[in-house]
Amino acid sequence: MKKSVAALLLVLLLAAVAGTYAFQERRLLAQNPLDRELPFVSLSKAIADRNDNLYVIDNSKKTIHKMDKNGVLLFSLHSDTGKNGEQFRFNDMAVDDQDRLYTVRTLLDPYGLTVKSEQIVRFGANGTFDWVIFNQDYEEFKNKRYRIGSLKSPQIRQGDLYFYNDEVTRVTQYKLGAQEEKPQRVFSFDMPANKYLSDIAGTAPENIYYSARSGEIYKVGADAVSAKVYPLPGLDRTLRNFPESLKLDAQGRTVFIDYLSKAISRLDPKQPYIIEELVNTAKAEEKGVRLSYEKTSISLGPDGDVIIVDDAQLNRYYPDGKFAPTMDKMRYSGGYLAHRWLVWGTAAIGLLLLVYAAKLLYINVLGRRTSLVFKQIIVFVPAVAIAMITLSMVVYNNFVAKMEQETFRELSLLAANGQNLIDGDKLEALTSPIEYRGETFNEFRKKINAVFDSSEATVNNDNRGFYKAVYKVENGAIFRILEDDDAMHMFNPFPLTEENTQVIREGKVVTGGWIDDTGSWNYAIAPIRNTAGNIIGVFETSKNMESLLVHRRGVLQSIVVNIAFISGGLLIVLLLMTFIQLSSLRKLRSKVGDIAKGNWDTEVNIRTRDEISDLGESVNTMAARIRDYITKVEAFSHAYYRFVPQQFLRFLNKDSILDVELGDQVEQNMSTMICNIRGFYLMSKRLTPEENFNFVNSFLKRFGPYVRNHNGLVNKYLGAGFMALFPGSADDALRASVEMRREMELYNTHRASTGYRPVDIGVGLHKGPLRLGIIGEEQRLESNVISDNVNISTILERLTEPLGASILITDSVVRSLGDATAFQYRNLGLIQAGGMKEPLHLYDVYQGDPDTIRVQKDKTKARFEEAVTYYQYGRFYDAREAFLMVIKQNRQDKAAQMYFYLCDEYFRNGTTEDWNGTLSVS
Known part of the structure; x- marks a missing residue:
């Protein structure tokens, strides 16, 4: 037996080692x-070194692969994820004579849009990280850049690294010598003036060329003066023949892509009126090469060949006019394949070891006996787990569908x-890239940013991740503008697609989505019309759904964890049940012993239908006879709890009402609720005393x-309501x-069905320190609460009606909430209530209001809170207009009405001298 147990432990240890290794190489x-x-997924750039090894940026800039001239993968560099979900991307690269790789690594926000920082990083010849050569940080709302940063064109010349920093109006060249740090x-x-850098090539003055965003190529002289x-x-050629992916060959000639x-x-700058087309559609197709010119870039090889990257394929055009065979994939090396088989083999061995461990346990340790507990587990736990998984997936799928629907609705509104x-x-009047960052361009950008940047400043940041684009339609073709x-x-x-063609043809908003290596996106596109009503453009707004996908994955993970915990609980329950079934005598002895010790509530529950059951x-x-007697005695004690709640006694550290003495008190930090029926005095005058009591x-x-269902206690009845403590x-x-508040709607429905008038309540809620204790005199005691916070709650309840709220809470409650996002409320600002020296920062909780009221308040929440902010800063005109929009x-x-008239x-x-940004409500 001992040998079998030792063998079982050894097998489990080996399985754990194999599993650990497989997990590390998962x-x-x-x-x-x-x-x-x-296969290549989404290429963006490729370069070659002196040995004709190729380096490609693949997988939407997430990965750099190095492969030899035969297309065999040598190593891969994978981008990381920042500590807050930021995304690293490789945007450019160069390689020196020692096969060291220099790359521009860009850190984007979690949605892959805004540049946070940028680095020039060097890797060794075998792909190991070497060091960060240069770092450039970007403030979030200053020098904002999208997708790419300011570091451009890393180049190697005579063993030295050169690169440029685009400083908007100025371009600076940096050099790292071979022995420099x-x-x-x-x-x-x-x-x-009014020119902005696009691409730049060359290292020495008089041999530096750059393309501007407006479509020109300039040469930089030794005097730092640019000449077109x-x-x-x-x-x-026009400016629409924009020079993309500008490169400089060994003879000083510029090579570029003309998408148009x-x-x-x-x-050749020496012959600027001669444009030589090295590769065009006809030449490429003649050689069996098809280029899409949608995601295309070029670089120049050591022998003057042009390396062409076109989405998921790589081509090389040689000076003699020939093309190398198109590459759309690379091959794994023998060592890589062997390593992968080793990992798979280790995982398989680990599974086999677990199977062998099960065999040892069943045959050698348990002696081929199957426990009753194990049988119950096999049948019961999977059945319950499947039921829970099915129910969870139904709820989860409904949740996902609802979120998708809300996202498309939001995108459609923004696109429209x-x-x-x-x-x-003005869009129709744009005709050339020369107007890049011109008056019209900047006006469009400013308006778009004003809408979307303000959305990004919301409390929960739910609107981050938007991607905006403006396109112009000309003669059935579409051009990017912004x-x-x-x-x-x-x-x-x-490119013309079925979706944008539908927008242009039918003039309606079209929605859709796609998934690529940059993430999961939903989009909406809508037409832009001129004053004549003609569609001359398309406005697109799309959203990166990665945050929603992360949330979905979190929900799924939570479901799995909960099912695991529940299944574990079921296992424990089954073990306990089996133990009880097999130990009736032991249970009876234990229970009788408990009764003998004075545990009169103990009950022997044996359902075996035998002599032991009869004895039980x-x-x-x-x-039971003893317990009945004790119950009568305890009933008297419980009767007192109806007048002095048991929770109150616990606060005073008293076991029973008999221990309470005059003057007992304690200080606690609690939430105080005042709930009253509005207009009760007038209503009570119409009722008889008996009807008043019944009501x-x-x-x-x-x-x-x-109150009790949420761990609270009703401390005092106020005639028309009550005070509760939490x-x-x-x-x-x-x-x-x-x-x-929700129950009030059902209550009024019931009253209406029986012919009674509806009633309404006001609830004031505040949190703070208070003292609970016993007051009175020796012959008459009463529990009570003494605190200014009770008065504050009473004032809040009184303010609910003039402020049009059903529930008013203070900022102390909001700050104490564990999950504030679970509630719907809006900021009312600082309220100066009658009888209070200091103003109160109040919030209107409308989550329980009728749907008509709740929906309206939720729609106008952002505008209302914006107006309150304007009011507090004394911008009364802006506040008045904003409140007017809310009231409409x-x-x-x-x-809103009260604020509006005051604004x-x-x-x-003008205001009084003592005005302090508050709203006075009596």
């Missing part, structure tokens, strides 16, 4: 071990609003349980308040 387990090739500024030049070399007057002409062109943001006539991607320029041709019933009969008791019976979290008190949408909003008064006549 990335390889995600790959098919039979795959010998790795820090790059130095070596040259800089100013951009011409493309396009010159009379050349059969769908060609790779070469320009593009007609208001983009002046169609978008959140600094790698794109104006009048870049955009006799013991229960005896214990009040009916009301308290209906609403009191909500010693736990503020969430409990607020949930009770919301549920009471919700004419029943008393708080109008202050705007016309």
Whole structure:
């Protein structure tokens, strides 16, 4: 037996070692071990070194692969994820004669849009990290850049690294010598007026060329003065023939991509009127090469060949006019395949070891016996787990569908609003990239940012991750004008799709979604019209759904964890049940011993229907007689709890009412609730005394349980309501308040069906320190609470009606909430209530209000809170206009009306000297 147990432990140890190794290499387990090739997914750049090894940026800039000239993978560099979900991307690269790789690594926000920082990083010849050469940080709302940063064009010349920093109006060249530890500024030049850098090539003055965002190519002289070399007057090229992916060959000629002409062109600055098309559609197709010119970039190889990256394929064009075979994948090396098989084999061995461990346990340790507990587990636990999984997936799928629907609705509204943001006539007047960052361009960008940047400043940041773009329609073609991607320029041709064709043809909003390596996206596109009503553009707004997917994955993970815990609990329950069934005698002895020790509540519960069960019933009969006597005694004690709640005694550290003495008191930090029936005095005058009693008791019976259900206690009845205390979290008190407000709607429905008038309640909720104790005299005691916080709650309840709220809470409650996002409320600002020296910062909780009121307040929440902020800063005109917009949408909003009239008064006549940004309510 001991040998079998030792063997079992050894096998389990070996299985654990194999599992640990397989988990560490789990990335390889995600790959098919039979795959010998790795297809390209989304290429953005490729370069070659002196040995003709290729380096490619793949997987939407997430990965750099190095492969030899035969297409065999040598190593891969994978981008990381920042500590807050930020995304690293590789944007450019260069390689030196020692095969060390220099790359521009960009850190984007969690949605992959805004640049947070950028680095020049060096890796060794075998792909190991070396060091960060240069770092550039970007403030969030200053020098904002999208997708790409300011570091450009890393180049190696005579063993030295050169790169440029685009400082908007000025470009600075840095150099890192072979023996230097820090790059130095070596040259800089100013951009011409209203020109902005796109691409730059070359390292030495007089041999530096750059393309501007407006579509020109400039040469930089030794005097740092720029001279335009493309396009010159009379050349059969316009600014729409934008030079993309600008490179400089060994003879000083510029090579670039012309998306409009769908060609790779070469320009000799010495002969600027001759544009040579190295590769065009006809030449490529003649050689069996198909280029899409949608995600295309180029670089120049050591022998002067042009390396062409076109989405998921790589081509090489040689000086003799020939093309190398198209590459769309690379091959794994033998060592890599062996390593992957080792990982898969280790995982398989680990599973086999677990199976062998099960065999040892069943045959050698248990002796082929199957426990009753194990049988129950096999049948019961999977059945319950499957039921829970099915129910959870139904709820989860409904939740996902609802979130998708809400996202598309939001995107459709934002896209349709593009007609208001983009002046169609001004868009129609744009004709050339020369107008990049011109008056119209900047106006469009400013309006779009004003809408979306303000959305990004919301409390929960739910609107981050939006991608905006404006397109112009000309003669059935679509051109990019403005978008959140600094790698794109104006009048870049955009492919016609079924969706944007539908927008142009039918003039309606179209929604959809796609998934790629940059994430999961939902989008909406809408037409832009001129004053004549013609569609001359398209406005797109899309959203990165990665945050929602993360939330979904969290929900799924929570479901799995909960099912695991529940299954574990079921296992424990089954073990206990089996133990009870097999130990009736032991249980009877234990229970009788407990009764003998004075545990009169003990009950023997044996259902075996045998002599032991009969004996257990006799013991229960005896214990019941004793228990009945004790119950009568305890009933007297429980009767006192109806007048002095048991929770109150616990606060005073008293075991029973007999221990209470005059003067007992304690200080606690609690939430205080005051709930009263509005207009009760007038209503009571119409009722007889008996009807009044019946009504009040009916009301308290209906609403009191909500306090107890949320760990509270009703401390005092106020005739038309009650005061309640919540010693736990503020969430409990607020949930009770919301549920009471919802119950009021059902209560009024019941009253209406029986011919009674509806009633309404006001709830005031505040949290703070208070003293609980016993007051009175020796012959008459009473529990009571003494605190200014009770008075504050009373004042809040009184303010609910003039402020048009059903539940008012203070900022102390909001700060104490464990999950503030679980409630719907709005900020009312600082309220100066009558009888209070200091103003109160109040919030209107409308979550429990009728749907008509709740929806209106929720729609106007952002505008209302914005107006309150304007009011507090003394911007009465802006506040008045904002409150007016709220009132137009919700004419029943008393708080907005009160603010509106006060703003109008202050705007016309000015404020008093003691005005402090508060709203006085009596």
